[in-house]
Amino acid sequence: MDINKEVRRILDEVLSLNGRSVAFTSDTPLLGAIPELDSMAVVTLITTLEEQLGLVVDDDDIDGATFATFGSLTDFVSGKLNS
Amino acid sequence: MPASPEAFFLPATTAAGGQRFCLYHPAQGASRRGSVLYIHPFAEEMNKARRMAALQSRTLAQAGFAVLQIDLHGCGDSSGDFGDATWHGWIEDVLQGCHWLRERHGKEGSQANVPLWLWGLRSGCLLAADAARQLGEPCNFLFWQPPAAGKPLLQQFLRLKVAGDLIGGQAKGVMQALRQQLADGAAVEIAGYLMAPGLASGLEQSILVPPTLMAQAQRVEWFELTTREDASLSPVSTQTMGQWQQAGFQASSHIVQGPAFWQTTEIEDAPALIAATTAAVSSD
Numbered sequence: 347m348d349i350n351k352e353v354r355r356i357l358d359e360v361l362s363l364n365g366r367s368v369a370f371t372s373d374t375p376l377l378g379a380i381p382e383l384d385s386m387a388v389v390t391l392i393t394t395l396e397e398q399l400g401l402v403v404d405d406d407d408i409d410g411a412t413f414a415t416f417g418s419l420t421d422f423v424s425g426k427l428n429s
Numbered sequence: 430m431p432a433s434p435e436a437f438f439l440p441a442t443t444a445a446g447g448q449r450f451c452l453y454h455p456a457q458g459a460s461r462r463g464s465v466l467y468i469h470p471f472a473e474e475m476n477k478a479r480r481m482a483a484l485q486s487r488t489l490a491q492a493g494f495a496v497l498q499i500d501l502h503g504c505g506d507s508s509g510d511f512g513d514a515t516w517h518g519w520i521e522d523v524l525q526g527c528h529w530l531r532e533r534h535g536k537e538g539s540q541a542n543v544p545l546w547l548w549g550l551r552s553g554c555l556l557a558a559d560a561a562r563q564l565g566e567p568c569n570f571l572f573w574q575p576p577a578a579g580k581p582l583l584q585q586f587l588r589l590k591v592a593g594d595l596i597g598g599q600a601k602g603v604m605q606a607l608r609q610q611l612a613d614g615a616a617v618e619i620a621g622y623l624m625a626p627g628l629a630s631g632l633e634q635s636i637l638v639p640p641t642l643m644a645q646a647q648r649v650e651w652f653e654l655t656t657r658e659d660a661s662l663s664p665v666s667t668q669t670m671g672q673w674q675q676a677g678f679q680a681s682s683h684i685v686q687g688p689a690f691w692q693t694t695e696i697e698d699a700p701a702l703i704a705a706t707t708a709a710v711s712s713d
Contacts (some may be wrong), residue, residue, distance in 0.1 A: 359656050359688060362695040377596065382694045385620065386473060388592035390692045393585050397663070405604040408591050 349427065352399060353420050360390050372417025377410060388413060401426040432457060434486070439499070439529060443521035447508025450500040451526075452483075453533070454490035461537070462493040462711065464530040465546040465571070468501075468523055468553035468560075471632070472511070472586060472622050474691040475504060478550055481690050485703050492707050494546075495534065499526040501556075512616055512623030516559075516631020523547070523560035527568070544569050544648075546710060551691060555579050555635040567644035570678075571710060572651045573702070574691070577669045579635035589620040637669055639676035649673050649680040650709040654687045654699055683709060 358367040361382040376383055383391075391413075392403050401423065412422045432455060438448040456462070467482055469475040486496040500507040501522045503514035527545060534543070545568040547557035554575035561568055576582055591603045610617050616625045639649075651670055653662060662670070662682050673680045687699030 355656070360693065362688075362693050362697065384694075385589055385593035385596055386692070387694055388595065389585055389588045390689075392588065392592075393581075393692075394689070398657070405588070405591060406601065408588065408595060410595050413595075 347399070347427070349399075349424050350420055353395070353416075353423055356391065356394050356398060357416075357419075360394055361387055370416040372415065372420070374416040376415060376419060377413040383413070395423060399423065399427065432490070434490075434498075439525065441502070441508070441522065442525055443502075443518060445502045445509065445513070445515075445518040445521070447502070449502065449508070449522055449525070450506035451529075452486070452498040454486045454496040454498075455537075456493050456495040457491050458493045460493065461495055461534070461543050463495075463544045463546055463569075464534055465489055465494050465496045465548050465710075466523065466526045466530060467496060467498040468526075468547065468549040468556050469498075469504065470549075470551035470553050470691055471582060473620065474551055477693070477696065478691040480696050481699060481702070482550070484698070485706060488703050488707050489710065492711050494710065495530065495537075496548075497526055497530050499523075510623065512625055515625060515627035516556075516635065517627070519556055519631075520560045520563065523556055524563060527560070527564055546571050548573070550574065551576060552579060552582050552632065552635075555582075555632070555637055558637055558640060559635055561640040564640075567642075567647050569648040570650070571706065572649065573706075574653055574689070575637055575651060575666070575669070577637050577665045579632040583629055583633045586619060586624070587617075590617070593620065639673045639678055642677040647678050649678045650706070651680060651682045652702060652706060652709075653682070653684055654689055654702060655684055656686065656688065660684050681709065 354367045396403055435453045437451055439451050440448050470478055486498055489496050501519045503509040503511040547568050548571040549557040550573040554572045557570055587607050594603050607617050611626050611629050614626050616623050670680050670682055683705050685702045685705050687702050688697040690697045690699055
């Protein structure tokens, strides 16, 4: 699975970004920088990652650092999938 | 040209009392092909899904189905606060909606024995199955993105609070505190919704198991939306649908391209879902 591509697609879908996620690099800030990423969107994002990529997120994993940048989010997803 | 729906308040005959806001879309054309009750999803998902529910209701009415949309107790324009709502009360609302459709059907003098469809979206599917166990007459099921159980939906809802606190900077231990509060019999406030323990426990315990078959050829039309091109039914859905088939239901699954409109940030349409749903329900 191309994790980078999958996370990009899911972000675009959940946040209705209309393709803006194509320009995301690992340094692109997410939480606090993208207005669409409110609390409901964070939960939807977690759920969609769980459902579509088959990973399990513990409640203690839900941490601001995870959603800080596109890179931190893809790192989190790879870590979960490889664990 | 679609006829406009009738909006009215239905006095609740249930213990919760008050009135329920309803939208009724009469069937168009000479003969009614069926009655459909729409059962909305939970909390914010209900609001996000309003447009798609209205579009589908109108399309079904044009195809000859009578559709009733009911706002459950404490939701939308119905009486009560969300914090008053319980799972059991919502099941009673669904049953009353079914009875209303049956009575209305009699008054309109249409031919007897058209099928009753319970159309649920997300947690609405769980309510449909729970209500059907008490309905006392056969019905078909139209499921949009059905969850196998209510437990993950509750967890998802509680996570809204965790995510809200995350944006505020502190999220550790929030989930545990919420669960403790519910276990102690207290309501919890999440994303502006006050949730009573009686709603949380009902949702958490609900599972999408088939009711006892009451007639031959009771149907389940099972729809899932995806934005992936090579998507298939998820393993858990395949397993759950298998249980319905084993119970004797004629179950068909449909994977349709479209956004998860009940949770997307913008209000989005899934026209392929509307077309596929109308086709599935209209087929004999």
